Amino acid sequence: MIELKQLTKYYGKGNRRVSALSGLNLSIERGEIFGVIGHSGAGKSTLIRCINLLERPTSGEVWVDGVNLTTVSQAQLQKQRRKIGMIFQHFNLLSSATVYDNIAFPLRLVNTPKQQVDKKVRELLELVGLEEHSGKYPSQLSGGQKQRVGIARALASDPHVLLCDEATSALDPQTTGSILKLLLDINQRFNLTIVLITHEMHVIQSICDRVGVIHQGDIVEQGPVAEVFLKPQHQVTKDFIQRESEHAEELQAAIAASGGGESAQVVRISFLGSKTYDAILSRTARHTGVDFAILQGTISTIKNVPYGQLIVRFEGNQEDIEHTLREVSGQGLDVEVIGQ
Numbered sequence: 256m257i258e259l260k261q262l263t264k265y266y267g268k269g270n271r272r273v274s275a276l277s278g279l280n281l282s283i284e285r286g287e288i289f290g291v292i293g294h295s296g297a298g299k300s301t302l303i304r305c306i307n308l309l310e311r312p313t314s315g316e317v318w319v320d321g322v323n324l325t326t327v328s329q330a331q332l333q334k335q336r337r338k339i340g341m342i343f344q345h346f347n348l349l350s351s352a353t354v355y356d357n358i359a360f361p362l363r364l365v366n367t368p369k370q371q372v373d374k375k376v377r378e379l380l381e382l383v384g385l386e387e388h389s390g391k392y393p394s395q396l397s398g399g400q401k402q403r404v405g406i407a408r409a410l411a412s413d414p415h416v417l418l419c420d421e422a423t424s425a426l427d428p429q430t431t432g433s434i435l436k437l438l439l440d441i442n443q444r445f446n447l448t449i450v451l452i453t454h455e456m457h458v459i460q461s462i463c464d465r466v467g468v469i470h471q472g473d474i475v476e477q478g479p480v481a482e483v484f485l486k487p488q489h490q491v492t493k494d495f496i497q498r499e500s501e502h503a504e505e506l507q508a509a510i511a512a513s514g515g516g517e518s519a520q521v522v523r524i525s526f527l528g529s530k531t532y533d534a535i536l537s538r539t540a541r542h543t544g545v546d547f548a549i550l551q552g553t554i555s556t557i558k559n560v561p562y563g564q565l566i567v568r569f570e571g572n573q574e575d576i577e578h579t580l581r582e583v584s585g586q587g588l589d590v591e592v593i594g595q
């Protein structure tokens with residue numbers, strides 16, 4: 256659906272040249288919600304703006320729906336761009352136009368007949384829940400309502416792709432939740448491919464299927480959200496998940512405080528889906544005869560799928576502990592020994 260090949264982007268010239276993307280490759284499937292996460296300056300905005308050529312890459316190819324946008328004529332590019340909607344952090348609405356006129360804008364731009372415009376705008380107002388507000392101006396709306404207008408406007412030309420440039424970063428947590436829910440709804444209803452950029456892991460966690468981590472203009476890690484979340488490889492990913500980095504000291508203190516016993520192993524156990532609520536640990540420990548103490552733990556959800564991660568200290572003789580770990584991992588839990 257979307258293929259980015261060897262994408263590079265430099266801003267400026269000579270010794271003022273800044274590299275924003277450095278040979279980035281990325282492939283996004285039709286109908287998926289793909290999130291790109293990265294720190295400030297990593298290249299997120301440049302990346303998403305290259306997908307509709309709002310920003311022209313210095314080199315590389317941008318393929319959307321089988322068309323290489325970097326080589327088509329200006330007229331063809333305009334046509335292809337109608338298949339790619341976009342929403343922005345600060346909404347970018349026309350302040351002197353009503354909600355209705357903002358949504359109608361892209362349709363009128365291509366001379367859509369009045370009746371057709373009216374039908375489409377009313378459908379979209381209903382979709383985003385703003386029927387009552389069609390005559391208002393942006394200044395009379397809340398941030399969440401403005402973003403709903405932005406979404407309706409982006410959907411007016413029935414795009415195949417929706418690009419979301421930090422679309423919830425200016426919103427409070429509750430409003431963020433409702434906008435994310437709307438995006439998920441649209442994705443499922445229309446099989447719309449959504450690419451979003453964010454610096455917030457919880458945004459990725461709540462609606463994305465896959466995630467790419469961008470660092471210094473390149474994707475340094477990518478995969479299904481649960482996989483990347485539970486087994487981050489790159490330091491930048493670990494920082495976002497705030498796992499080792501944030502809890503390292505607390506964990507050391509907990510390990511020290513839980514000392515004693517003949518021998519011990521400190522283990523990270525990760526579980527996903529229905530296994531999250533299974534009593535696998537206590538059942539296994541009971542019959543292998545080891546004791547365990549939970550030193551740290553998280554139970555949460557990734558796109559409505561429950562997952563958990565526990566740091567557990569097993570105590571007993573070495574053989575029994577090893578037996579326990581084998582049994583636990585044999586039941587589909589991910590086990591990683593991290594200390595003694």
Ligand SMILES: Nc1ncnc2c1ncn2[C@@H]1O[C@H](COP(=O)(O)OP(=O)(O)OP(=O)(O)O)[C@@H](O)[C@H]1O
Nearest residue numbers: 266273274275293294295296297298299300301302
């Ligand atoms: N118009 C520009 N002119 C010069 N340098 C730019 C321009 N836009 C971006 N850059 C630089 O390119 C790099 C990538 O910027 P980009 O805005 O894509 O990152 P980002 O991850 O979106 O950051 P943020 O989260 O702060 O928006 C940065 O070093 C930035 O300073």
